[in-house]
Amino acid sequence: MSLEEKKQQVIEDFSLYEEWLDKYEYLIELGKGLEAFPEEKKTDDRLIKGCQSRVWLDAQLRDGRLYFQADSDAIITRGIISLLIGVYSGETPEAIAADDFGFVSEIGLKDNLSPTRANGLVSMIDTIKKLAENGR
Amino acid sequence: MTVTEIRALFPILDTPVYGKPLVYLDNAATAQRPQAVVDCWKELVEGANANIHRAVHHLAAQATDAYEGARNRVQTFLNAAAREEIVFTSGATASINLVAFSYGQVFVNQGDEIIVSTCEHHSNMVPWQMLCERKGAKLRVLEPNRDGLLDPAALSALLNEHTKMVAIAHISNVLGLVNPVKELVRIAHKAGVPVLVDGSQGVVHEKVDVQDLDCDFYAFSGHKIYAATGTGVLYGKRKWLEAMIPYMGGGEMIETVRFSGTTYAPLPMKFEAGTQNFNAVPTLVPALDFADAVRENPAVKAEQQAILDKVYSKLTEDKRITLYGTGKENKIPLFSFAVKGAHHEDLALILDKMGVAVRSGQMCAEPLMDHLGVTGLLRASFAPYNTVEEANYFLKSLDKAIEMLV
Numbered sequence: 001m002s003l004e005e006k007k008q009q010v011i012e013d014f015s016l017y018e019e020w021l022d023k024y025e026y027l028i029e030l031g032k033g034l035e036a037f038p039e040e041k042k043t044d045d046r047l048i049k050g051c052q053s054r055v056w057l058d059a060q061l062r063d064g065r066l067y068f069q070a071d072s073d074a075i076i077t078r079g080i081i082s083l084l085i086g087v088y089s090g091e092t093p094e095a096i097a098a099d100d101f102g103f104v105s106e107i108g109l110k111d112n113l114s115p116t117r118a119n120g121l122v123s124m125i126d127t128i129k130k131l132a133e134n135g136r
Numbered sequence: 137m138t139v140t141e142i143r144a145l146f147p148i149l150d151t152p153v154y155g156k157p158l159v160y161l162d163n164a165a166t167a168q169r170p171q172a173v174v175d176c177w178k179e180l181v182e183g184a185n186a187n188i189h190r191a192v193h194h195l196a197a198q199a200t201d202a203y204e205g206a207r208n209r210v211q212t213f214l215n216a217a218a219r220e221e222i223v224f225t226s227g228a229t230a231s232i233n234l235v236a237f238s239y240g241q242v243f244v245n246q247g248d249e250i251i252v253s254t255c256e257h258h259s260n261m262v263p264w265q266m267l268c269e270r271k272g273a274k275l276r277v278l279e280p281n282r283d284g285l286l287d288p289a290a291l292s293a294l295l296n297e298h299t300k301m302v303a304i305a306h307i308s309n310v311l312g313l314v315n316p317v318k319e320l321v322r323i324a325h326k327a328g329v330p331v332l333v334d335g336s337q338g339v340v341h342e343k344v345d346v347q348d349l350d351c352d353f354y355a356f357s358g359h360k361i362y363a364a365t366g367t368g369v370l371y372g373k374r375k376w377l378e379a380m381i382p383y384m385g386g387g388e389m390i391e392t393v394r395f396s397g398t399t400y401a402p403l404p405m406k407f408e409a410g411t412q413n414f415n416a417v418p419t420l421v422p423a424l425d426f427a428d429a430v431r432e433n434p435a436v437k438a439e440q441q442a443i444l445d446k447v448y449s450k451l452t453e454d455k456r457i458t459l460y461g462t463g464k465e466n467k468i469p470l471f472s473f474a475v476k477g478a479h480h481e482d483l484a485l486i487l488d489k490m491g492v493a494v495r496s497g498q499m500c501a502e503p504l505m506d507h508l509g510v511t512g513l514l515r516a517s518f519a520p521y522n523t524v525e526e527a528n529y530f531l532k533s534l535d536k537a538i539e540m541l542v
Contacts, residue, residue: 020154020489021540028482028540052497053481054511073511074479075541076486 003095006087007103014107027079034082037071048127051120053077057085059131065090066135068128080109081124088128096132101125139439142430143521145170156491159526159533164309164337164470164517165495166359172422177364180415188414189388189405202418207404213424214354214371215345220403221377223370224417228336229259231355231370232303234407235332236263238380239301246272249298251329253278253286254507255308258500260334260355264303278304279507283463284311288319295327302331306338306354310501310513311461312470314342321350330376336360340519341468343431346371363423364416370407377403384409430520443518443527444469450531456538460508469518472499478541480514486537492530 001009017023041058048055053074060067068085072078087103088096104110110121143149146168151158160168180202186195188203203224211219225231244250250264254277268275276294281287286304295302302324307314317338321331330352335344339356346354353376358367372380382389382400389409391399400406430436444467451459451473459473475483484496495515498505505512516530 021486024486024489025540052512053479074481076482077479 003087003091003099010083010087011103011106024076024079027076027083029079030082030086031072031075031078031080034071034078035069037069041069042071048120048123051077051123053120055081055120055124057081057124057127057131059128059135061093061135064092066093066096066132068131077120080121084124084128088132093132093135097129097136101129137429137433138435139521139523142433142436143523145172145426146521147171149521153491153493154489159492159522159529161516161518161522161526161530162493162495163340163519163522164312164360164515166365167340167362167519168521169362169364169419170422170426172426173362173364173419176419176422177416180418185415187411199414203412203414206418206420209421209424210369210371213344213428214369215347216371217347218374221371221374223372223377223404223407224412225355225368225370225407226366226413227357227359227368228334228355229263229357229368231353231368232260232332232334233263234370234383235353235355235372235380236267238383238407239330239376240267240271241381242379244268244271244273244300247298248273248300249276249296250274251276251278251291251294251299251302251304253280253304255280255284255286255311255504256303256305256501257309257334257336258502259336260303260305260332261503264301273300274298277503278302280311283313283466284308284461285313285463285466286315286320288316288323291320292323292327295324295329299324299327299329302329303334304331305334305336306344307341307468307470308461308501308504309337309470310472310499310504310515312337312468312472312517313461313463313466314338314468315466317351318349325350330373337468337470340427341431352376358416358420358423361423361427364413364419366413367416367420369420374403377407382406382409386410388412433520436520439522439524440469440518440520442524443522446524446527447471447516447518447531456542460510460513469522470515471517472513472515474510474513475538476542478538480512482541483514483534483537486540487530487533490533490536492533494530 042056046056046058053072055072058069068089070081148168184198186199188200207219207222210222252261324331332353333351335354335356340361352373354371356369359365387410388405389401391401451457456476457473480496497512
């Protein structure tokens with residue numbers, strides 16, 4: 001799937017749920033399904049600052065594409081980061097750096113988190129972008 | 137007044153969130169304001185806005201009367217010996233910083249010790265830490281007993297000839313236990329040490345008589361006790377306030393100003409530099425009237441007790457839950473707890489979408505979180521306008537949230 005197709009898929013998946021509680025259920029499921037993150041990678045330099053819960057993000061560049069791994073001690077946050085890396089993993093650093101992350105607003109995620117959590121989401125996006133910038 | 141009638145004084149409680157009735161259980165962070173407080177605020181802005189104390193014109197006189205009237209009200213509220221012992225600040229944090237600086241500059245020197253408890257809000261910890269760093273003094277820590285209560289015997293063991301201050305919470309904002317402040321003060325005084333009480337939570341739940349407690353300082357914020365934000369009170373015994381140096385210079389705190397030197401205004405002006413929050417401070421009058429009235433109201437007392445019984449039983453009996461701050465005889469309806477296998481942030485997010493406003497995280501008490509061995513907790517704090525029905529809805533919602541997560 002192309003980057004655009006992946007985003008469209010997320011938007012469609014999210015639109016299946018009308019109630020926010022159901023959307024949370026969906027995020028919880030995504031969080032539970034997130035690939036295990038190696039304990040030894042849970043270091044301070046991989047911690048994303050600005051989140052209430054702890055979120056670790058790691059990126060590896062293989063054949064010109066970035067692959068992300070992430071974890072959080074809070075399950076909804078895990079779901080959110082899982083959703084983000086599901087879209088951006090396997091893309092080129094150039095494509096990620098140039099992306100506007102607009103689909104996050106389209107699914108209403110940012111508006112439905114309290115300001116501290118919305119900041120956390122912004123921090124996650126900023127970190128993904130920064131890792132992409134560094135990977136170029 | 138019934139609890140239903142009391143609720144009607146708070147229009148915000150009828151504001152739905154996400155289409156669901158609001159169940160506001162974050163009262164320890166800030167209380168809602170009754171209509172009388174909102175009206176008072178509005179009337180002052182619309183009808184009596186002028187800077188206080190100096191000008192001779194009509195509006196200034198009105199504003200000054202309202203402001204100084206609030207001082208009289210706070211004096212009777214706390215049963216302070218004199219109105220000069222009531223200093224207005226921007227909040228409890230400012231009150232404590234004032235003492236840490238102005239008392240600390242005069243009375244604390246290298247090698248001295250300040251005692252704070254593990255259970256303090258950062259606002260009653262960091263100012264003392266800063267003072268210690270400034271002066272080369274040492275911060276000593278009073279640990280709570282297993283329930284979370286401060287123990288007079290433990291304080292006694294920490295006091296020595298170097299101790300210059302004991303700073304403790306009347307009620308911890310995390311544990312919700314009423315500390316034996318009167319006894320702690322007695323023990324500290326026996327060693328010749330003054331006591332500052334952080335009354336941010338205490339003043340809301342307890343009838344405070346500073347002469348009976350005999351504490352040297354008592355600090356609280358207006359916004360937690362139904363008044364406007366940006367209002368705060370510092371009570372200080374006259375002998376200390378007289379001996380302390382001003383915190384900030386400028387404005388109303390002077391007597392005469394010359395380049396050769398400035399003399400300071402008498403109490404309490406000495407500590408009220410700059411333009412005061414004169415539109416907001418008078419809201420303390422209807423706010424404290426309300427606080428006094430509900431504290432003695434039999435219907436409220438019964439409802440609060442029923443909430444305490446109900447929530448305490450559930451949170452202590454549910455095996456998935458660990459309640460911090462136990463011992464019902466000293467407990468106010470403020471509950472901080474952890475749920476096994478569920479992060480406090482997730483729980484708060486889900487409860488929010490059910491219309492329940494609770495606090496999650498470290499609650500400005502990182503050292504206490506470390507002491508308890510947790511990264512954060514979930515806190516539900518009830519006010520006199522909360523009902524048993526809301527408590528039940530909260531417990532039901534909590535159950536649902538746990539089921540979603542675990």
